């Protein structure tokens with residue numbers, strides 16, 4: 001059996017002991033790697049290293065696996081080859097997406113970017129290419145990235161029992177938001193879901209794979225992301241559940257059909273609130289509205305935007321939850337409001 005070196009099972013801390021025992025019993029707990037702790041939205045999780053993907057649990061790739069038998073870090077690998085003043089600037093984190101590594105490198109290290117890429121490929125023998133990340137641009141959320149070592153920027157990434165094909169230089173893939181993706185993927189049984197900013201299927205695919213929905217309508221405007229969305233639907237064998245629509249969700253969102261609407265976009269999401277609310281069934285449903293909010297306007301701005309948009313359509317709003325997903329920029333949070341609209 002080939003051991004997959006980076007796979008971890010992501011479990012809430014309260015369930016971890018029981019699951020760890022089951023993994024040991026099934027001989028899939030990886031004893032060479034350390035168990036790590038992770039906190040997201042005040043919930044503690046344990047990341048249990050395993051030797052292969054286990055379908056019944058959320059499985060992810062660990063960017064920085066820690067081995068009992070110590071492996072050399074990027075800093076250690078590179079230290080002999082760079083001047084001392086650059087040492088402190090060497091990044092200590094990066095994302096492994098399928099067989100690719102995505103890393104942000106400060107401008108001061110321009111002259112050693114290729115070296116950093118080569119050392120990362122040495123650290124991750126399964127990986128084939130390292131790309132440098134320079135941020136995300138525009139409404140299509142297109143990443144600005146360039147190859148610094150290796151070749152080929154398309155990969156297959158496995159997460160939470162789902163498989164995604166993507167080109168990391170053409171579409172964004174957020175490995176964060178794990179709790180949110182899990183929540184969405186477990187709450188849509190027998191429902192009609194409209195995913196208004198579907199991307200390559202970050203929410204739609206896990207819902208289809210895990211949640212037994214009646215139907216998902218996934219809307220995406222960027223033809224490149226839409227192409228990957230179509231491929232990912234086929235790869236995950238959920239073509240009977242997901243109907244992808246290429247278009248602007250301000251124009252093509254269907255009306256009066258959804259039990260649940262996901263508005264997983266930030267920046268100008270509030271401009272689309274009336275389309276999101278109109279997509280819900282006349283008797284009502286649940287809206288997941290995302291936005292980026294300055295800390296001092298939390299939570300009122302996001303909540304009021306939902307309430308006002310609903311009121312304008314003659315609807316009532318019951319706020320079910322408001323969650324901080326992650327820090328988006330200094331003093332700005334990516335938040336999601338769950339609201340029952342009737």
Ligand SMILES: C[S@@+](CC[C@H](N)C(=O)[O-])C[C@H]1O[C@@H](n2cnc3c(N)ncnc32)[C@H](O)[C@@H]1O
Pocket residue numbers: 139140141172173174177196197198199200202203219220221222225247248249250264265266
């Ligand atoms: C943040 S990305 C995908 C988000 C994904 N739900 C996630 O959580 O990772 C948002 C997507 O919305 C798409 N998009 C932007 N404006 C749109 C619009 N008016 N109609 C449909 N899709 C749009 C972008 O092309 C992008 O793929």
